[in-house]
Every structure is written in structure tokens, then in C-alpha cells.
Amino acid sequence: NDGYKLWLEYQKVSAPRLVRQYNEAISGIVVKSQSATLKIAESELRLALERMLDKKISPLNIAAHNAILLGTPESSAEIKTMLSSGNFSLGDEGFVIQSRRINNMTTTVIAANKDIGVLYGVFAFIRLIQTHQPINNLSIINVPKIKNRVLNHWDNLNRSVERGYAGISIWNWHTLPGYIDQRYIDYARANASIGINGTVLTNVNANSQVLTQEYLVKVKALADAFRPYGIKVYLTAKFSAPIELGGIKTADPLNQEVINWWKNKCREIYSLIPDFGGFLVKANSEGQPGPQGYGKTHADGANMFAGALEPYGGIVMWRAFVYDVRVQKEGEHFTEGSGGEHTQTIASGDRFKQAYAEFKPLDGQFKKNVLLQVKNGPIDFQPREPFSPLFGAMPQTPLMMEFQITQEYVGQSTTLAYLAPMFKECLDADTYSKGKGSTVARVIDGTIDGHTVSGIAGVANIGNDRNWTGHLFGQANWYAFGRLAWNYDLSPETIAEEWIRQTFNNNDAFINPVKRIMSASREAVINYMTPLGLNHIMGTSHHYGPAPWVKNAGRADWNPVYYHKADSVGIGFDRTKTGSDALAQYAPEVRQQWSDMNTCDYRYLLWFHHVPWNYKINTGSTLWNELCYRYQSGVDTVRWMQQTWDGLDNLVDKERFQHVRMLLGIQEQEAVWWRNACLLYFQTFSKMPFPPGFEEPYKDLSYYQSLKFPLAPGIGGNL
Ligand code: BDP
Incomplete structure (x- = not known):
């Protein structure tokens, strides 16, 4: 199997x-x-x-x-x-x-x-x-609670997949439209079985070629194959397409020629695909062109697309993942770790605040068929983030959730990390925007602010690996995303159990231990990677493995040191009034939960506070000891997962048993690597010994700093 x-x-x-x-x-x-x-x-x-x-x-x-x-x-x-x-x-x-x-x-x-x-x-x-x-x-x-339940494929036309860890893209642009791979049908069946009703075929770092006639007939073939399964097709729209494809001198969203170009493009698309879903747009972010390049706002940009799609019932999913307001030159693309010349403007010195700072003032300015697609957290799909302060802050705009199913920052495809608890944690979080009970889920389903259009997106973890997702347990994350998108009231345990029974068997002796493994898995990853609210300390660009020491990347906020701020006093990012005051972007009730170092939930502590190394935190230990304890406990949990899986030898077929067993072996080594590399590095600031009973690292810091990963997968580019 x-x-x-x-x-x-x-x-x-x-x-x-x-x-x-x-x-x-x-x-x-x-x-x-x-x-x-x-x-x-x-x-x-x-x-x-x-x-x-x-x-x-x-x-x-x-x-x-x-x-x-x-x-x-x-x-x-x-x-x-x-x-x-x-x-x-x-x-x-x-x-x-x-x-x-x-x-x-x-x-x-x-x-x-x-x-x-x-x-x-x-x-x-x-x-x-x-x-x-x-x-x-x-x-x-x-009845589904959210209307648009969409997968986002970050798939390039050359079949590389940005942040893809399961082979190459399943869309074979070369053999389309003539060849309808059985995989397309099985993909549609799987999605329909969990209620996913939309798919964005292309990368948010977009290539305008997909909007040419040559590609649109291929897109049509996929749309025709998916239609009976209730799945609408969407594309990413590159803002500069009128320049690249239309020969127009500008992509200014208020320029009549540009407006007409998009109108004609939509007419062309809908003549081929009458139920085309619409566009997903990443603009003025990480080098993608956008309206700000022409002195216009995100609302101007989004509304231009909305106007062109409106006659056909299409929607615009406009992304709020922005942290850069520089004006880039046409056609220029930069990614973390590269990028050359640029100026940098981070709102009040804290990237955390950027999306809110740019979008909140635009509330009320978007056309009705625009949804603002917001990542679950304020930074970027970290193993644990507080919910984005935009949720609840823009009552006049339907906000869509964007989760990442592909495990860019959660161990990629060598890691067993069941993500339903992560999705659920965010959906259940209370924004207090309209008093107690104003959960993120109720913001995005439209009930809190009375929106009739609603959406949720998951960045897909699907590739052409035989098992679709690289790690077999990655399937559970695709499954869980769909189930929660349909009904966010389901519990992660219920979903895990359903998935195990359908994927493996109905034997309690198998189900119960596997459920325990899944339930413990995400917290284990947080513990051995980024405990206590640490974040964004992964290796530059590929994001594989630890690199908390990096401080020379192109922009300040691409550097791990920017996020953890370790120094001789302590560690963590002060986002209270004495620091960046990002907490001010939340409702008072939320702010209050996190603003006092003494009472702040330890899971978010270093997100909001710069905490002294010997400070007694509310778990009862000093910060340094707690950090060591968490890293160790992450490793211990992975070892427990290994032992538990090993005990299931005769309850599952050999092929899948070995697959998971070998990957858990790699994960254990990675967990040890994360623990050692991070603690050795942080120890250069804390100057404190490892607590008694702690497993001493067997290599020194320079060894971990010397590791390079030229073959790490998933960067993709935007060809
Ligand atoms: C980051 C990824 C990058 C994406 C970007 C995005 O590292 O590859 O292009 O998000 O969401 O997490 O646009």
C-alpha cells in the first residue's frame, strides 16, 4: 500500500x-x-x-x-x-x-x-x-459554515512547487489539455469527499503566462474535469500582466487601458470557463508588483480586478501578507536571502504590525466581491503564532483565513506534525471584536459582521509523489483542513480518528496509539523548534533546520536575530508599550491577556516580551531552565512517538509501517539537531549551564553553524 x-x-x-x-x-x-x-x-x-x-x-x-x-x-x-x-x-x-x-x-x-x-x-x-x-x-x-473552501497551490508552470515537499506539481501543463490524468480525477474526488470547492492552480508569486490563450485552454480542461465535483478553478493574477502580455506601458489600476485589458481578459476567461472562480493576488509583497508601485492603494488594485470579475460573479482574494512598502522595479523579484538593493520600511520597526497598518485604514473601501486573505498569524506560518490582529479589526471587509497545510516551517516532509490543533487554535481564538465569543471562526464565516461571502484557504501540500503529500501523515493535514473548512466545530481528535479509520483500519489497538501520536505531534515540534513563543529562527530561504544565529540577510526582518532578540539580559521581542506596542492592534481584552510578563500564557511569552534569562516565569522555572526543558521534552516526545509506532508493527501493512518508521527516525535526528543548535547558541547569551539531567550536545555550536543545505527542497522560484 x-x-x-x-x-x-x-x-x-x-x-x-x-x-x-x-x-x-x-x-x-x-x-x-x-x-x-x-x-x-x-x-x-x-x-x-x-x-x-x-x-x-x-x-x-x-x-x-x-x-x-x-x-x-x-x-x-x-x-x-x-x-x-x-x-x-x-x-x-x-x-x-x-x-x-x-x-x-x-x-x-x-x-x-x-x-x-x-x-x-x-x-x-x-x-x-x-x-x-x-x-x-x-x-x-x-451545511458548510464557510462558503469558499479553497486550496492554494503554489505551483509554478515549470512544475516546481514553492514550498512543496512532495515531488513536482500534479498539473502537467505540457500534456494538457489533451491528457486528463487519472490523478486529476482522484484529486477532485478527494477534495469533494471533504467539501473543498475551489482550487487556485498557480503560485502566488505569479507568472502572467497562465493568462495567455495557450494556457487558458489547459486551465479550461482542468476546470471541466473538476466541475462535476463542485470544484471551481481560480488563478493567481500577476499585477503586471497588462505590461507583460498586453504591451501596455503601465499596470496602474486606475488607468483606463489597464482596466480594459483586465476586462477583456476576464471576458476571454469566462467564455472558456463560465464558472471560473476568480483571482488570488499577491501584490506589493516580496517583490510582487502591485498598485503601490503607481502610488495607488491595495483597495484600488483589488477593486480593479473586482470590477472586471463582477459581471460574471467572480471574486478577488487579495492577500494581506505584506511587509514591504518599497516600490520595486517592474519584473523584479526578490526572496528572502537575496534581493540586492532596496530600502526598507517596516511599520514602526515591527513586521508584526505591517499588515494591520496597511489594511485597517482601507476597511470599507473594497468592492463587495473582494475578500481579504489573511494568514492565520501576523508573521508567517510559524509553528505557533498568536492570531493576526486583522481578524476582527476590519468589520466592513470579509476576511478570509489562509492556513498553510504544506509544512514549510513545521519540519517539511520528514516531520509528522498533525496540524488540526494549530488550525483550531486560531479558529477558536477570541478577537473580542464584538464582545466575548467573537472568535476568529465567526469573523471569517461572516456571522459576526453580517457578510454573505466567506472563505478559507489552505496552501496545499500536494505533489506528484505516489502518496500525494510526501509524508503519509501529511494526508491528515489536507483532510483536516477540508473538514474544518466545512465545520470548524469539529475537534482535532474527532478528525484524526475519522482519518485513521478511513486511511488505515478500524482496530482500536491501532487507532488509539496513532491518535495519541497525532495529538502530541505539533506540540512536540513547537517544543524542539520554537518553544515559549520563539519564531522564525529557521535556516535562511529554505527554512529547513535551525539557524537562530543568522544576522546578515538582505532585510532586517529576514534575520532570525530580529525575531528572538537574544542578548545578555534575556530573549524575546518586546511588543508591549515599552517596545513596538504591537499589542495595541488587538482588542483590550486580548491585549490584557498578553501584556503582562507575569501572567502571559507561556506559549506566547517570547512573542510579546523580552524576558530575562533568570526570570521566574509562570511555569515555576527560570526562563533558561524552562527553555532547556522544552527543547528536551520535544526530543523526548519524538522518541516516544517512535516507540509507539514501532509497537504497531503487525497492525499495519509493511510498506506504510516502514515509511513512517524511517521518517520518524529522521525526525528524531532533526529534533536533536534543533535542540542542540538552538540551546548552544542561546547559551552564548545566557551564559548559564544546562540543567541537571539534560542531555549534553555532542557537537559544538560551530559545527551546527557550518551546516549547509543546498539540496533542501521547496524553494521553487517563479518560473
Ligand atoms: C512565505 C514563503 C514564500 C511565500 C510567501 C507568501 O516563504 O515562499 O511566497 O510566504 O505567502 O511563507 O507569499
């Missing part, structure tokens, strides 16, 4: 009691429409049932005893009656699964207003059997 089938393996149910129960409840499938989506719903259900129940499932024409009836009011009179008699509020994507009597026959009805809801319902029904739940007396109503 090489993991290709993801969580859609549909293993045979073997427990006789369950087999009997399921067989009794299912005689066949009734579906009356020939729509592409309903056909897929029917064939997926048949495939799943035939594999899981090991019997032939026949299509039924009339409702027979124990039939499964699929459909919408349009396709079935029975469903029309059922949905009009109840108060279901299913919207366009919700579904109901109900056991009821129709014509005196016991029937399981999977119904929705629209075909896509039926497909979602089918996957939910399949999941019940995959996870060995009862299927009698069902009464399930399920």
Missing part, C-alpha cells in the same frame, strides 16, 4: 455483525437523474459499497425495500415532497441523510437542493460505513 488512495481506500468491513447490519440496510441505489454530478455520486457510492461490503450493488429503478435514494427536488418527486415538508435550510451545498419510509418501504434518503449537495451527502454516508457507524435511523443535516 503506497498511500495513493488516501482516505478513500474503502476497505472491506470484516466484523460479521456490521456486515450483516449494513447488508440488511442496503439493497441498491436509486437515482433518477443523468447529471454528471449525480452520476458520480452514484458510481462513487457503488464503488465504495461494493468494496466495503464485498457484494454487487445494483441500480434500482423504483424505490425498493432498503434502497438508498439519491437526488434533489428536481430529480425526484419523493425528495421534492420530503424537502418541501421540512425546514431544512440546506442552501446550495448542504445535505440531509434520513432513514424514512417511502411507499411503505424503508429507505435511506440522501438529498440536497443541488446535485453537489448530494455528492457531499454520499461521501458523508460512505464515511459512516468506513468508520463503522450505525446507518439505521439516520437523521443528519449538514
